[in-house]
Amino acid sequence: MADSPEAVKKAQKLYLLIGAILFVFTVVTLLVATVPALDVGRHGFDLADMTIGLLIASLKAGLVAAIFMHLSNEKRTIYVLISLGIVFGLAMILLIWFAYADPIEFKGFYDIGNLK
Amino acid sequence: MEIPYTVTARKDTGLFNSKVGIWLFLASEVMLFGGLFSGYIFLRIYADYPWPERTLPVLPGLINTFVLIGSSVTVVFAWAALKMRQWRRFQVFMGITIACAAIFMVLKGIEYTAKWGHQAVRMDDYAIVEGHTHKAELDDHGHFHVIHGKKYPDHAFPANRIVFETNEIQIDLTRFYAPYMKELIEQAEERGSKILLADTIAGKRNPKADEKTVAMAGEELAVGFLKDARELFLDARAHNAGVRTDELRRLWRVAKKNNPGEPAYLLASSVQVDDAALAPRLVPATGTVKFNVQPPMPFVFKRSWIRESEESARLKDDTILRGKLQECPLVMGVDAIDFRYMAQKAEAAGKEPMSVIANSWLLQKPEYKELWKQHLESVEKLEQKLIDSHGWKDEARGIANRVPTDTERYRIGWKDLVEYKTGERPSMVQGFAGPSHKKEEFAKAFPELEIPNEKISLQSKFTPKWNTYYAIYFTLTGLHGLHVIGGAIVLAYYLFFSKGLYLRNPEWLANRVEVGGLFWHFVDLVWIFLFPILYLM
Structure with missing residues (x-):
């Protein structure tokens, strides 16, 4: 720097x-x-x-x-810290995908047909 | 004690300590705002109403972007000045940075104030009108009148209130809310009515205590004796509950003794308190008190305080009013008419949006019918313009390459209204923070509308209550604004209280300013995303 x-x-x-x-x-x-x-x-x-x-x-x-x-x-330390922040920040945004776990709209995660 | 590694770098990290600290903090901030942006995306994707895209006035947001970027440059120059040991230069650049923060917050304040003063109403057919509520008053007979003119009498109120002619008030002793009571008392005083206690409030805290009279019938409503009555009631109720519990315990002891080994669930039906036998040991406890309004008079309430029906109404603190709901329409100067929601609902129901809109309550009024006709003409012009410039995709089937957006089709914005009236469209600067009703040339383009109470399904200022867009808008910009204030306070501390440190250890101060500057850049960075997302998309 x-x-x-x-x-x-x-x-x-x-x-x-x-x-x-x-x-x-x-x-x-x-x-x-x-x-x-x-x-x-x-x-x-x-x-x-x-x-x-x-x-x-x-x-x-x-x-x-x-x-x-x-x-x-x-320095390397800072890159490690900030990439951790970004990874978890992105994880927060990607949490939206869990909305698709709704069994009525999305059958991928949870298929009622397989339940006996 | 000497604080380690303020100037020299630590061997393992290669950095001075506070820099590691601020980056840790910034990493957590990235996650915080990441979560909120995630909330924004979620709300937008799953919004069940037309998202108000590109509706905020752009200019304040744009200026704020320039201001923040400029301050980011100056804060880095302030740090550079310290590195070069130029105190005076540092003061200048840091001063500009803090001034920029102040400008940012002032603009934010102007924007927020415009939102909080702007009325929106959704009608029961999903037509939406926006504008400014007019003022109203009650005449000597208690009838509702809108006031036209610039000067308002003291008793004028915004014309979005509920007026309820009241002859009897029932107050819940445990839940009554003193400010509501004071409002009732004040309004009664103003109109020369009296709120009089119907029956004497008296009683005992327990059978052995002395009979206590809290207030005599005919006494005027006052918060003081309501509090005494509440105390008496709560004591009596506690006594009664105690007696009942003791009796129940005694009955269980007897039942267990008489039926050894029998499980409790089989005994439960036989363990019953004999209320009649218990009565002599109890004290009367009534949780409500009644008042008569003499002579009956209309009270005026904020809509958020009250749930009203034709013959009774209930305030949020469970105070019940009996009487008659008065004619109290919401009256406003309309600066936008929005049929997008109605069109969406019509499409969902498989109906033709344009005919549903044409049959709406609002368009039965000649003035609005005329406006809508004008609007349709202008949409047609736009359609033709787009075809002229971008051509047909499939002319035989009438599909153009570019068509007007839903907003252009179904919404008459305030600039459209002004244009239809005067032939001239207001510029970006004229509509700085939204439609101005104070300017004569604009205000005359905004027609007055009287919406009967029963047509209103939601009314609100442009606050989080109105829709999720404004909820996330205020959350994101509000939290960002707090960051601006916090950052400015820290930077101001460096500017005004750090000369001593500069003389003692200038490198330490330079490092502090660098750390403060890192936070400041982050605040700028968040705004770089907020501006396009909230204002332009």
Whole structure:
């Protein structure tokens, strides 16, 4: 990580650049969502719009994490900690799949036909 | 005591300790917000009503995104300044960061206030209208009148209340809620009525105690004697329960003695307390008291306080009112008409949505019929525009490549209303946090609507009560807002109370600011997802 005063001084330009990129991406997100001419997929909000919106958001989040939070140049301990957080965070989101364990809608997990 | 590894790195982790600490914390935060985002996805996928996509005013959210990204840049510059030992520069950048946090919260406040002041009503046929409730008053005869004009008298109330002409009030002694009682007393005072106790409240705590009179018949309702009456009632009830329990114990002892070895479940039917024999040892205990309203008068209640029917009503604290429900429509200036829910229900029932909508209660009113006609024309124009620009997919069967969304088809938003009335569509800036009823040129485009009480199936401000979208919106943005406040407090501490540490050990302060900054970036990162998800999708 940029730790010496000289390195920090140098890195400031990068921070400004990333800030500018984040601004631009925000504007792009807005335009894609509001200007009819830039509407992707069907007219109005749909899967394509959602994918683009979330991709841009993920990209922005990635830049903030990598550059502002110095994750691009960090010690191993931190990667272990944060990946644990992300894995369990994703697990939280994937919990939704348990909704499909409803025996009436979804027969995969729990087939009444096999019960004697 | 010296705190270890504040500046130097630990051998095993290669880091100073607080950095490991903040990343552990951030990992837990990722899980917390992961769970909430999961909740959002779940609510959206399984919503049984049309999800209000792209309905929030975008501008406050957009500005807040810029503000947070900007503050992320400045906080990293503040840290860099400390690394280069430039105190003044640090102060400037940290100051900007905290100012950004303040701007963010102010905008959030404006947004929330607009939501809390905005009325929504779902009617019994699933038509939805949104707008601002007008004010109303009761005249000398107790009749409901809407007030038109800018000035309201003191006794005016929002025209979304229940008015109940009351001649008798029954209060539950264990459950009555003092603020409700005070409201009853105040309203009676205002209209010159009296709420008078029907029968004297008197009794004994137990048979040996002295007879105590709490209040005489004809006394005016007061919270003080209700509390005394509650105490007397609870004591008497406790005494009676004690007597009964003792008697039951005695009977069981006798039964067991007379039938040794017999299991309890066989004995149970023979062990019966003789209530008549017990009566002399009990004291009278009544949990309710009655009051007469003289002369009978209409009381005005918030809808959330009361469940009403034609001849009686019950407040949330089990206070029962008897009398007659008055004409009390919900009157509002309508700034949006939404038939999406109705269309969804019609489709589910296998009916043609457009004809169901045309037959709805709302569209029987000429003014709204006219608006709907105008709206259908504008939808038709949009349809044609989309065909012109994107062509047909299958012209023979009339399937276009692009068609209007359900929102465009079935919802008349406030900007549409203004456009239909004035021919000009308000800009993004004019509708900053939602429709403004204060601006004359907008307000005249919003027609007044009187919805009879029995047509309303749900009415609410735009709060978690209205639907699950607003529930998760307030949960996510509220929790995020708390993070902004918490982060700003920590950063402000570095700015205002850390000069001493800077002079003593600048590297330590730089590390602290880095850790605080990491949290700040995380807050920014959450908003980067919240903005598109809540405002644009």
